[in-house]
Amino acid sequence: MSYDERVRDLYRQQLEEIRQAGLFKQERFIHSPQAAEIEVEFPAGAARKKVINICANNYLGLSSHPEVVRAAHEGLETRGYGMSSVRFICGTQDIHRELEQVVTDFLGTEDTILFPSCMDANAGVFEAILTKDDVMISDRLVHASIIDGMRLCSAEHDTYKHGDMDHLEKKLQQWKDKRLRVIINDGVYSMDGDAAKLDEIVRLAEAYDALVFVDDSHATGFIGPTGRGTAEKFGVMGKVDIITTTFGKALGGASGGCVSGRKEIVEMCRQRARPYLFSNAMAPVIVAGVLKAFEILKRSTELRDKLEENARYWRAGLTEAGFILKPGDTPIVPVMLFNAKLAQDFSRDLYEEGIYAVGFFFPVVAKGQARIRTQLSAAHEKHHLDRALEAFIKVGKKYDILGKSEEEIVARYGL
């Protein structure tokens, strides 16, 4: 078939529907390295503007950290640019294995296998270790990449209500005849900034003979007293059977991910996980950068401590100003606006004030739960946060939502 007008129209129409639904995504061009302050061109062609970034996953400020950049340079010089091979043919260097050991050691697991991304780790792991005799029981808010991974797997699938341990227990009872039960969660949920109650989840897993899977992409490096992640926060290190995480957020933010956990499971991934078997090895320059990121984290907890303090300061400031926040203690701080249009307008006005934060609304979050999601970084200094707070207050006053209850905001702006 040729790509004729009929085909073109088909896609044009679909794109138009996406636009009509208000879901059309547009990239903003950044003309600087990732940092607390960035230079943005938006919309395309507009004059560049220097803004404070509070929507990056650059939690530890390592994305442009001088030591990480230098290590990457060295990696480039000593190990070259690319591998031109999947891992098991001729794509594994000494530093790939070194990074796997460093992650294992950092997370307190048995073994680790690198993937091109955490999306790939999640897409590959379930199919590699489960069959139709097993069941996956996932929290209803797990990340899209986990949902894709579960779709690719022949095991049965069930869900439990977000964070609802009684419901999870009921599901575990219902599926007790299966060969394996796997409880599947995000460590920290990126939309709400809340953490999975891993102590209770591990207890249920022990009671009902289940395995525990956690995607710690929004936790590794900074959640828990020494940044080991959600398992550390809840005192269950070594009891989570499968951890996946990304190097594309806190750990330098370039790319790459992994599955870390029980050594037989990791070995099954090496034999069976398709994104590991059929996609190129992580570039040496990135492996070298991630190794440095871990070295920095093992040296001291300074960065995660600063991040924690920034998040506390930011939450306190917004709360005192009269904003409604999703409760939590992670560096993901959702400012609730409830109405989708209000969230969009608010974000646009913030940008005018030099603050870059984006609005999220249905279908990314539930209807009537629109918000501005803010994310803190150890790269933020107090003066960044003070300026951002000032802007939030100014825009908040404009829309007259400060100190107002959810009911009052909804009454005025609708759901």
Added chain:
Amino acid sequence: MDEIKDVILAYVIDEYASEGDEIHYDTPLISSGLVDSFSMISLKRFLEMKYQISIPDEAATPETFDSVEKIAALVQRFVK
């Protein structure tokens, strides 16, 4: 039949309704996005265990599961 419908409705409300959702016998479940296709499997399993029946995969489609009414009719077909 009514009893089956009520059992299914109670289950669906308990499992899937969030605050403010109104679910009736004829409310579209799957086509409306209220119940995702994964959750359909757990609903099927619930029915099979509750009524001691076996619903073949071919019969359990997003269409036959799209409302409490339709699900009840499906269950009815397999209950002896």
